[in-house]
Amino acid sequence: MTLDVELPRVPVGDWFDSAVTWLTDNLGWLFDAIGTAVEGTVEGLVSLLTSPPALVLTAVFALIALVLSGWRLGLFTLLGFALIESMELWEPAMDSLALVLVAALVAVLIAIPLGIAAARNDMVSSIVRPVLDLMQTMPAFVYLIPAIFFFSIGVVPGVVATVIFALPPGVRLTELGIRGVDAEMVEAGEAFGTPPGRILVRIQIPLAMPSIMAGINQLIMLALSMVVIAGMVGAGGLGNEVLEGIQRVDIAQGFEGGVAVVVLAIFLDRITSALSKRTAVARAKAQVA
Numbered sequence: 001m002t003l004d005v006e007l008p009r010v011p012v013g014d015w016f017d018s019a020v021t022w023l024t025d026n027l028g029w030l031f032d033a034i035g036t037a038v039e040g041t042v043e044g045l046v047s048l049l050t051s052p053p054a055l056v057l058t059a060v061f062a063l064i065a066l067v068l069s070g071w072r073l074g075l076f077t078l079l080g081f082a083l084i085e086s087m088e089l090w091e092p093a094m095d096s097l098a099l100v101l102v103a104a105l106v107a108v109l110i111a112i113p114l115g116i117a118a119a120r121n122d123m124v125s126s127i128v129r130p131v132l133d134l135m136q137t138m139p140a141f142v143y144l145i146p147a148i149f150f151f152s153i154g155v156v157p158g159v160v161a162t163v164i165f166a167l168p169p170g171v172r173l174t175e176l177g178i179r180g181v182d183a184e185m186v187e188a189g190e191a192f193g194t195p196p197g198r199i200l201v202r203i204q205i206p207l208a209m210p211s212i213m214a215g216i217n218q219l220i221m222l223a224l225s226m227v228v229i230a231g232m233v234g235a236g237g238l239g240n241e242v243l244e245g246i247q248r249v250d251i252a253q254g255f256e257g258g259v260a261v262v263v264l265a266i267f268l269d270r271i272t273s274a275l276s277k278r279t280a281v282a283r284a285k286a287q288v289a
Helices: 012-026 028-050 054-069 071-086 090-120 122-137 140-151 155-179 183-191 196-225 227-233 237-247 251-288
Strands: none
Touching (some): 028 155, 054 251, 122 155
16 A cells, blocks of 8 residues: 655745746836946946957956966966957957956945854854855756846846856855954954954954955856856857857857856956965964064
8 A cells, every 4th residue: 555645736936926026016116227227337347348459458457467466377368368359259258257247246245244244143144044055056047037037138137147146155255254263363352442343344354354255256256157148148248159159059159159258267266366365465464463
């Protein structure tokens, strides 16, 4: 004898659909304002990146890499961005770079305060942690559905989906960095009557900066990995090149778009890693002093 029990269906998807519909009906003005602001910011940054000649901006990027990380990254940046220009992918690459930078900036502005709040309040941490778990395990394509519903097709849903997808490591590593600060340092500040806000700004954040920078690095890498997926909702850029290569089974176009994404990824990764190392050195000097 087998026990055959059929559980009732739980309409989770229907509940989510109703929530999205309610938000659209009641907060449409807010989504319109967000869309206008994001689209204007991305377009302004794209205009800034595409106004100078490609080789001039390549030299600027190479100089930044040389100063922050040394001659190896400087040479790679020079050759890599020159390769992007030679493949006639400069404008799509700058579109993708602008999208990533705007999405990363928004994600950082959300992640760092949220991570600090989670580090300083156990209740906030207990609420935020399962939400971050859900965000990290949810397939990236799922984020596109409400983004399209709220903001239609274009660069805005690509940025919004990228922000949501890239947010968790920034929050987690900020919380980890703040919680990892030596308790004796905090107690010493409290013993001298330092207000909690000043302890946070003068002690905890500087000492946690390497961990925070590592979170920003991971956040940017996740944002860049979302570029191809964002191309599916009309965000343009290199994602569109790769997507067209897949649709047309054009190996050359898809591979060239992928190479350009790799160049951007290595450049951004090494730059943020170099900044993280500099903050670690500065922290060590401060402790010695």
